[in-house]
Amino acid sequence: MYRFMQGRYGLDRLSQVMMIGGLVILVIASFVRRPVIVSNIIYLAGIVIVILGYVRVFSRNIQKRYRENEKFMSLTAGIRRLFSKEKYMMKQRKDYRIFTCPGCKQKIRIPKGKGKIEITCPKCRTKFIKKT
Template identity: 45%
Template sequence: MKDKFMRFMYGRYGVDSFSKFLVIAGIILLALSGFFEYGWILYLLSLVLLAYSYFRIFSKNHSRRYAENQTWLKYTSRFRRAFGNLRYRVRHMKSYHIYKCPSCSQKIRIPRGKGRIEIRCPKCGTKFIKNS
């Protein structure tokens, strides 16, 4: 079965960031359609999104799908970067403090539990004192 699916997908575009978004948005709209009086509109919109996402996944026009994905990535880069920074800070929150250099605003990661320490910025060389 896996071999048949691999042969079927050969030459097709496949899953990318934009198609993942379309599938997730379609499923969310499908789930929300049951809670509203005019839910059939959300239901139809979800079906359109899901159909378009599968059209993109099974498409053989690589250049067109790649251009669509690049446009999507360009417009969402600010949000993805902010979310990635937030994930990084939350992941390292237990072990590290993250301070900004007062002169150049470079972010510096300092281990927790070292007491009051002098920090030297690796970018500009400015020294400042912070609690660890």
């Protein structure tokens, strides 16, 4: 297997998204029953997307696949950043309360269990009272 994959592009984020997206479309197509032609078109689209994902994995044109992946990553950077930020905030919610400054909308992280405290925004120096 190692020798077969030598000189091939391999799995990247775009290939993963294509294969998983194609499988999701195939599952959706299995639930669409009424207009058979619509179900078949959705099913065919799912198969084509999965096949294109595998073609990318086994491609020998590494530079072209790399450029495609870089373009995909730059187009989805904002969405990925949003999800990453939300994941980080969810992790912090266990030990900290996150408050928003009424003056500048800066998010401020305060440890839980401190009672009613006066919070000073580090950005704009606005003071406000909150319960942690």
